[in-house]
Amino acid sequence: MAEALAEETEREEEDYRLSGELVEEILDAVEQEDADRLSELLEPLHAADIADLIEQVSGHERREILRLWGRQIDGEILTEIDEGIREEVLASLPPEVLADAVRELDSDDVVDLIEDLEEPQQEAILGALDETDRAAVEKSLGYPEYSAGRLMQREVVTAPEHWTVGETIDFLRKAKWLPDQFYHVTLVDPGHHPVGNVTLGRILSAPRASKLIEICEEEFRKISAYQDEGDVAYAFNQYHLISAPVVDEDDRLVGVITIDDAMSVLDEEHEEDILRLAGVGDESAISDTVLETVRQRLPWLFVNLLTAILASAVISIFEGTIQQLVALAVLMPIVASMGGNAGTQTLTVAVRALATRDLTDSNVWRVVRREAIVGLLNGLAFAVVMGAVAAFWFSGAQLGIVIGLAMVINLVVAALSGILIPLALEKLGADPALASGTFVTTMTDVVGFFAFLGLASVVLL
Amino acid sequence: MAEALAEETEREEEDYRLSGELVEEILDAVEQEDADRLSELLEPLHAADIADLIEQVSGHERREILRLWGRQIDGEILTEIDEGIREEVLASLPPEVLADAVRELDSDDVVDLIEDLEEPQQEAILGALDETDRAAVEKSLGYPEYSAGRLMQREVVTAPEHWTVGETIDFLRKAKWLPDQFYHVTLVDPGHHPVGNVTLGRILSAPRASKLIEICEEEFRKISAYQDEGDVAYAFNQYHLISAPVVDEDDRLVGVITIDDAMSVLDEEHEEDILRLAGVGDESAISDTVLETVRQRLPWLFVNLLTAILASAVISIFEGTIQQLVALAVLMPIVASMGGNAGTQTLTVAVRALATRDLTDSNVWRVVRREAIVGLLNGLAFAVVMGAVAAFWFSGAQLGIVIGLAMVINLVVAALSGILIPLALEKLGADPALASGTFVTTMTDVVGFFAFLGLASVVLL
Numbered sequence: 001m002a003e004a005l006a007e008e009t010e011r012e013e014e015d016y017r018l019s020g021e022l023v024e025e026i027l028d029a030v031e032q033e034d035a036d037r038l039s040e041l042l043e044p045l046h047a048a049d050i051a052d053l054i055e056q057v058s059g060h061e062r063r064e065i066l067r068l069w070g071r072q073i074d075g076e077i078l079t080e081i082d083e084g085i086r087e088e089v090l091a092s093l094p095p096e097v098l099a100d101a102v103r104e105l106d107s108d109d110v111v112d113l114i115e116d117l118e119e120p121q122q123e124a125i126l127g128a129l130d131e132t133d134r135a136a137v138e139k140s141l142g143y144p145e146y147s148a149g150r151l152m153q154r155e156v157v158t159a160p161e162h163w164t165v166g167e168t169i170d171f172l173r174k175a176k177w178l179p180d181q182f183y184h185v186t187l188v189d190p191g192h193h194p195v196g197n198v199t200l201g202r203i204l205s206a207p208r209a210s211k212l213i214e215i216c217e218e219e220f221r222k223i224s225a226y227q228d229e230g231d232v233a234y235a236f237n238q239y240h241l242i243s244a245p246v247v248d249e250d251d252r253l254v255g256v257i258t259i260d261d262a263m264s265v266l267d268e269e270h271e272e273d274i275l276r277l278a279g280v281g282d283e284s285a286i287s288d289t290v291l292e293t294v295r296q297r298l299p300w301l302f303v304n305l306l307t308a309i310l311a312s313a314v315i316s317i318f319e320g321t322i323q324q325l326v327a328l329a330v331l332m333p334i335v336a337s338m339g340g341n342a343g344t345q346t347l348t349v350a351v352r353a354l355a356t357r358d359l360t361d362s363n364v365w366r367v368v369r370r371e372a373i374v375g376l377l378n379g380l381a382f383a384v385v386m387g388a389v390a391a392f393w394f395s396g397a398q399l400g401i402v403i404g405l406a407m408v409i410n411l412v413v414a415a416l417s418g419i420l421i422p423l424a425l426e427k428l429g430a431d432p433a434l435a436s437g438t439f440v441t442t443m444t445d446v447v448g449f450f451a452f453l454g455l456a457s458v459v460l461l
Numbered sequence: 462m463a464e465a466l467a468e469e470t471e472r473e474e475e476d477y478r479l480s481g482e483l484v485e486e487i488l489d490a491v492e493q494e495d496a497d498r499l500s501e502l503l504e505p506l507h508a509a510d511i512a513d514l515i516e517q518v519s520g521h522e523r524r525e526i527l528r529l530w531g532r533q534i535d536g537e538i539l540t541e542i543d544e545g546i547r548e549e550v551l552a553s554l555p556p557e558v559l560a561d562a563v564r565e566l567d568s569d570d571v572v573d574l575i576e577d578l579e580e581p582q583q584e585a586i587l588g589a590l591d592e593t594d595r596a597a598v599e600k601s602l603g604y605p606e607y608s609a610g611r612l613m614q615r616e617v618v619t620a621p622e623h624w625t626v627g628e629t630i631d632f633l634r635k636a637k638w639l640p641d642q643f644y645h646v647t648l649v650d651p652g653h654h655p656v657g658n659v660t661l662g663r664i665l666s667a668p669r670a671s672k673l674i675e676i677c678e679e680e681f682r683k684i685s686a687y688q689d690e691g692d693v694a695y696a697f698n699q700y701h702l703i704s705a706p707v708v709d710e711d712d713r714l715v716g717v718i719t720i721d722d723a724m725s726v727l728d729e730e731h732e733e734d735i736l737r738l739a740g741v742g743d744e745s746a747i748s749d750t751v752l753e754t755v756r757q758r759l760p761w762l763f764v765n766l767l768t769a770i771l772a773s774a775v776i777s778i779f780e781g782t783i784q785q786l787v788a789l790a791v792l793m794p795i796v797a798s799m800g801g802n803a804g805t806q807t808l809t810v811a812v813r814a815l816a817t818r819d820l821t822d823s824n825v826w827r828v829v830r831r832e833a834i835v836g837l838l839n840g841l842a843f844a845v846v847m848g849a850v851a852a853f854w855f856s857g858a859q860l861g862i863v864i865g866l867a868m869v870i871n872l873v874v875a876a877l878s879g880i881l882i883p884l885a886l887e888k889l890g891a892d893p894a895l896a897s898g899t900f901v902t903t904m905t906d907v908v909g910f911f912a913f914l915g916l917a918s919v920v921l922l
Binding site: 017018023024046048055056057058168172173175179182183199200201203204205219235236237238239240242259260262263266270273274275277280284285286288289293294297300301302305307308309315316322323327328329330332333334336337338341342344345347348349351352353356357358359360361362363366370371377378381385386389441445449 | 629643667725736758802806831902910
């Protein structure tokens, strides 16, 4: 029974991954140029899974799939395809297929699809839209990149504030067009300023005579069209919003953002943080070619080379000391490595706490103090351990004392730079995740080598 | 105008952070023991913001806030409070306050609140619930930790599959109790198996005579109660789900998961990944004390110490070589550092791609090959640069060749270990983020030192 259960779970868990066999079958059909079989295999898949498949296969296979099956691609698949290869996919489609595909999309999806395209490709897609849709998309594109204005959908279900439940239901039943998904009816005043949100659940469960204004949600948050999309995602997660109205400079309703878009942004922001912390261009994707990958990673490795040379320059000051006592060369990477690791720990916690707004002006000094004390305590602990190891290894108590002292110094410096560097970047308006890893390890390498070799040259020689 | 706009944006962006002044005022009120002023200041805040405040202040301030204002705490605030201090907060509340607070919560929130508590505290809270609620919570607790069964809410709005829109609206209007937020009416067959979802928007806009079964959403995904919550979050993000029915082993409806809970899980999973990659216990929180923080970080630093000592042991093999040519000691950290960085780049991309299901059986070898070639190309690039630098610095062409060769070797090893180690962990059923950073840098340190010093001892001496 327990085993049967485990199997069941196993099977269910496989569901969200394209099975290897299915991908095999699809690629077989592609190789045999069997367009019918290919359609048959792709048809039951969700748009997001088809997009993943197109991203994951090789460049050659991708071109073949698009050639054999591209006419069946729809707008939803296009919006799911990663930016890295979107241009290539769009360029491969016959104009009329592309036009049909974009015409079925909501305005936010069209904006998302075209905002990173080159002018001529953008023009081609905009040209396929009818006048009203095109105007809506162009208006959204007028808002800054990564703003709520770009993220929002312009189609909002609204009602005048004096309406009753009955009037609203009658209106909805007669409406020629409604969004596929909507969660609120937004009440607007005569100046088109949003004044409240009513959930569909309440409209459905209230008597027809109820006034909408009386069954509004207590919590009502508007979002400025100029707000950064990262802040919007944070607000949705923090306040458990499902959809929120977006307003312009004059507080007039211009659109709505729904939680599924906010969730995608949250996911992208995380990706950016984790990749930036590792010194990888934040647009990295599985479909990137070798050259794209080299181009993303080489600049950061180059910065690291410069900082590594700086650390070496510090070592070279003490060449004479090392020559006299080669044990120093053996031990010095330990001090640097421990500092680098401790610094990265603090840095990561700080970057995350800044992203979740847990590190604020009110508690920053307490957290800095905590990190410094933690650095000191960890430093003392490893000073004892490593001091003893070094003293036994090279039969010299003084060497043990030197490495112990250097360890304490470097772990305190690691803690302080791990928290102060991201804080400084944030204050300067930069992303605290960006490049701070390199700054921190530069500090801990330089200080680690300098403290250890410097102390050694004073104490031991 | 543009300036006014910028100001507006600035002001809006501040909104999601507790302002420093407000926190000051709150702490002033606490210091003056002015409970009325404190209530007045906290009252307008969102539960999530109050929870953040309680997390961000010092331990002493927290106890004072709870003493002065704890009787006004509600269930929503309790569920928002970080696990790290939840026990402390719950223990500080009078039993009747706690009982009132939990009675207003949905079953998923009660489960979330108590699942990590000690037995007696759990018992106390369960005891406050009425018989039905208690049974529901206990049934959820019967599912494994981090499963859909724990995440779901047991209160589902269902309708028999033969109902019409009119019957459904009449039923909803008469319902004594409905969830605060629900997005679908789930159709069930007589065996209580879910057969479809109807969005509230469609129910509102369809004629009363329409059959629910005819206006079902096309896409219908059920979730097994035993599914891992991380997979559930992935599915919500991948398929843009808003709510999904949860079923037991017999495919019977047992609950529903909504997107706001999935979004929280996605956020937590990211936190876990980023913290684990940095070697920080994944429960790290801003409210942790110095000792809790030391306890989280020390074990990983200890592992790092062992690997650093291993790298030192490699160096010590070549003590004689270094003694003859101290330039080697100056240059060797560069090779190790470049390897460590390149390995971390690859590792991070791999961990992220595994999390997003972009790295699959179908493309794994192509990605491994890509990484190896990228490592080789980066290695060649930096071999030339660093070879030239070393040759000039220490006036020795051979030294330049040695460091160049070592660089190529180490960057290829870095690329391979950066991708193969997380893949191996994943295959073994472990979290690919966990400890893989340490494995990778151990590889690059050991190989870096060995290749550089070994080649030097052969070529130069």
